[in-house]
Amino acid sequence: MDIEKEREAFERHKFKDQYDELKAYYDEHEREFGYRYPSYTYDDEWEIWLAAKAQAVQEQDQQVWATSNLTWKDIAFRALSCKVLKSTENWVHVKNIACVGSTTASLICKKLGVDPDGTKFELIEAQEPAND
Numbered sequence: 001m002d003i004e005k006e007r008e009a010f011e012r013h014k015f016k017d018q019y020d021e022l023k024a025y026y027d028e029h030e031r032e033f034g035y036r037y038p039s040y041t042y043d044d045e046w047e048i049w050l051a052a053k054a055q056a057v058q059e060q061d062q063q064v065w066a067t068s069n070l071t072w073k074d075i076a077f078r079a080l081s082c083k084v085l086k087s088t089e090n091w092v093h094v095k096n097i098a099c100v101g102s103t104t105a106s107l108i109c110k111k112l113g114v115d116p117d118g119t120k121f122e123l124i125e126a127q128e129p130a131n132d
Contacts (some may be wrong), residue, residue: 006049087119
């Protein structure tokens with residue numbers, strides 16, 4: 001959530017036609033006193049606005065998770081498969097992205113089904129037995 005955009009949306013909703021005038025007033029108040037709204041004005045309403053926004057975002061996230069068929073492995077694989085250097089071993093990439101040690105990075109690769117020593121971040125295909 002971009003706090004400045006939220007504040008602007010709140011103020012445009014609250015101040016309506018007086019937006020420009022009141023925004024200038026509260027900008028000056030914030031510069032002078034270090035806080036935007038005196039307690040007797042919009043301070044409580046601003047806190048309620050933020051809480052409601054946070055709740056709405058949380059509910060939206062829960063709906064997305066409930067309707068998706070993604071597992072934690074799918075999500076981790078998607079997150080880790082971005083911006084992989086072709087010259088970097090997979091375990092090194094995971095170590096750098098996930099901020100973990102080399103052993104843990106290697107285990108994460110294995111758990112996701114990715115070759116830790118490979119340089120292409122992709123699932124290891126099931127090896128078919130050789131027919132000699």
